[in-house]
Amino acid sequence: MPAAIALCVILAVLAVFQLALALGAPLGRFAWGGQHRVLPARLRIGSAVAIVIYAVIAVLALDRAGVIDVVSDVVATVGMWVVFGYFVLGIATNAISRSKPERYTMTPVVTVLAVLSLLIALG
Structure with missing residues (x-):
């Protein structure tokens, strides 16, 4: 449960x-x-969609950790493995970003998210 909360x-x-x-907000360099x-507008929409994705990930993590019971165990388990893959892909994409602020800030953050999601997926 601590990994899911983190x-x-x-x-x-x-x-x-x-x-x-x-x-x-003028934070696009990150x-x-x-x-x-x-x-621009299309990326602002992407940011709004990211919020929804984060909410879905949180529900999967909390369900897999046994904090809530919203989806079946199979969905929570498979979903967390998909989330782990998503974050591993995020490590790669952030690590190759041309933006140094994004690379140096988001790569470590996504790495932590990947480790946490792996721990949650493993149960």
Whole structure:
């Protein structure tokens, strides 16, 4: 359960960050390739979608950890392995970002999320 709670806390912080980006905060150098200070409309929509994805991940993690019971055990288990793969892919994409702020900030964050999601997936 501690891994699921830690994962959810980090996702909540990232959701606030994505909300700020979606609302036009000049933090674009930390996300979406770092090419824009203020995100264009299509990337703002992407940030809003990311918030929904984070919520789904949180539900899967909490369900897999036994904190809530929203989906079947199979869905929670398979879902957490998919989430682990998603975060591993995120490590790679952030690590090769042309934006140094994104690379140096988000790569470690996503690495922690990958480790936590692996622990949750393993049960």
